[in-house]
Structures are given as structure tokens and as C-alpha cells.
Amino acid sequence: MIEVENLTKRYRGGAAVDDLTFTVEPGRVTGFLGPNGAGKSTTIRMMLGLARPSAGRALIGGRPYAALARPLTVVGALLEAGDLHPTRTAREHLRWLARSNGIGERRIGEVLEETGMAAAAGKRARTLSLGMRQRLGVAAALLGDPEVLILDEPVNGLDPEGVIWIRNLAKRLAGEGRTVLVSSHLMSEMALTAAHLVVIGRGRLLADLSTEAFVAAHDGSSLEEAFMRLTGASVEFRSGGAR
Structure with a gap:
């Protein structure tokens, strides 16, 4: 489970x-939605210990990310697909991550x-297309066979086949009892993927309910x-680089 408690930045x-x-x-895909500047990426970065909260806390399995001894075996995350060493091969990138978390070579082949x-x-990495870098990012997220997956814009750069693959992957992982959080700006895809929604605007919680109930609450x-009706009053946060 991911627990966000009075989190402030x-x-x-x-x-x-x-x-x-x-x-x-766990057990369902949760969509994390909000307009540009709503604070989604900032929230995710605080979940993963990449940004320090001004107040509150984010826990993964009851502990902050920084307290996890082998974090990739607990939580897998896809953030920026381009965040790769340009001269490393795809396998070398995964091998470097695996060694840092005590993960065996066999698992690298499995996720590839x-x-x-x-x-x-x-x-x-420098020769990979955006879609291939995205797939490699997913491979890195799956490397430790984690119980928690956090995917930020996972279909970015993927062709239609890749989009369907991500959708089915997220559903399958949730069906195995894992906790799956997917941040996306593609409402049509979230309608097909997410069973539950957390919607924020201006950094504040606007909705936390099932996808079906969310749609029903807005006249079906x-x-x-x-989403547009709920977030229409939320304007882009223009200071501090939040999104």
C-alpha cells in the first residue's frame, strides 16, 4: 500500500x-490525475525520496522510501524514460540496477x-527510440519483482500495440494483488485501465473514488x-517547476 499523509511541498x-x-x-489500478501543474510529479518524487516534503510524509509498505534496504524489490517506478546513461546498452543499464539491489542475472533476461x-x-541507450526507452524503463521498474508499481506517463512514445501492452500489464499486475499507481493525462486510456481514481488540482485532493463513481457523479x-468539469477551476502552478 502507498500512504500519503498530509503531504506538502x-x-x-x-x-x-x-x-x-x-x-x-493493492489489487487494483489507481489512476493519478490532474491538470498540468497540479503537483502529480512532485507528489511522486516525494513518494520516491527524490524530493523532501515541507510537511507530511509518504509511506510505501509502511516505510518511507529512504528506509528501504533494497528498494527495487519493494517498489518499481517509471519516471523519465530518457534518464539513461547514453553509452550503456539496455542490458548493461539493467545489470547496473540489479547489482545495486542484489538481483540476479537471470531476472534481467526475464524482464527483457x-x-x-x-x-x-x-x-x-542513445540509439533507442522513445518507445524502446519507455519499454526499458518498464523493465527497470519490474526488475525487482516489486509489490508496488508507480508509473508516470507510461504510454508516452508507445505505438498503439505498446499502449495496449501497458494497459494489460498494469491490469495483470494489479490482478496479482500488487499496488499499481499510474499517472497519466490521457483520459481515454485511464477510462480503460484504472478502477480507482485520485484526482488533484493546485496540489490539493479533488476526488478519491472508483472510476465508475467518478463518472456517475458527473451526470454519467x-x-x-x-475530469474537465471537476478540474476546470484548477490553473497551472507556475512557480517552483511543479507539474
Whole structure:
């Protein structure tokens, strides 16, 4: 389970995340939605120990990320697909991560196969397309066979086949009892993938309920229309680089 408790991140220009509280439960895909500047990425970075909260806390399995001895075996995350050493091959990138967390070589081959990257394992990161880098990022997230997955814009750069693959992967992992949080701006995809939604605007919680209930609460309109109605008053946060 992911627990976000009164999480706050302040910059000089204001609060990017403002007293945010919600939980992400296992066994279902939870969509994490919000307009540009709502604070989604800042929240995720605080979950993963990449940004320090001004107040509150984020726990994964009851502990902060920094307290996890082998974090990749507990939580796998996909953030920026381009965050790769340009001269390392796909396999070398995964090997470096695996060694840092005590993960065996056999698992590297498994995730390369699972993500469709086996044929590209020897290619250097700088030669990979955006879609291939995205698949490699998913492979890295799966490397430790974690119980918690946090995926930020996972379908970015993927072709239609890749989009369907990510959708089915997220559902399968949740069906295995894992905790799956997917942040996305594609409402049509979230309507097909997420069973539950956490929606924020201006860093504050706007909704935390099932996808079905969210749509029903807005006169049965599409998820995209319901989202626009709820978040229409939320403007982009323009200070501190939050998004």
C-alpha cells in the first residue's frame, strides 16, 4: 500500500502540493490525475525520496522510501524514460540496477523478454527510440519483482500495440494483488485501465473514488468530460517547476 499523509511541498512562489492525503490500495489500478501543474510529479518524487516534503510524509509498505534496504524489490517506478546513461546498452543499464539491489542475472533476461526488449538488449541507450526507452524503463521498474508499481506517463512514445501492452500489464499486475499507481493525462486510456481514481488540482485532493463513481457523479458523462468539469477551476502552478 502507498500512504500519503498530509503531504506538502512549498516553494517560494507557493505550495506545489498542499496537505495531500490519500492511499493507493493493492489489487487494483489507481489512476493519478490532474491538470498540468497540479503537483502529480512532485507528489511522486516525494513518494520516491527524490524530493523532501515541507510537511507530511509518504509511506510505501509502511516505510518511507529512504528506509528501504533494497528498494527495487519493494517498489518499481517509471519516471523519465530518457534518464539513461547514453553509452550503456539496455542490458548493461539493467545489470547496473540489479547489482545495486542484489538481483540476479537471470531476472534481467526475464524482464527483457517480458517488455519486448530482448532483441534490443545490446543496443546503446542513445540509439533507442522513445518507445524502446519507455519499454526499458518498464523493465527497470519490474526488475525487482516489486509489490508496488508507480508509473508516470507510461504510454508516452508507445505505438498503439505498446499502449495496449501497458494497459494489460498494469491490469495483470494489479490482478496479482500488487499496488499499481499510474499517472497519466490521457483520459481515454485511464477510462480503460484504472478502477480507482485520485484526482488533484493546485496540489490539493479533488476526488478519491472508483472510476465508475467518478463518472456517475458527473451526470454519467465520459471520464474526460467529468475530469474537465471537476478540474476546470484548477490553473497551472507556475512557480517552483511543479507539474
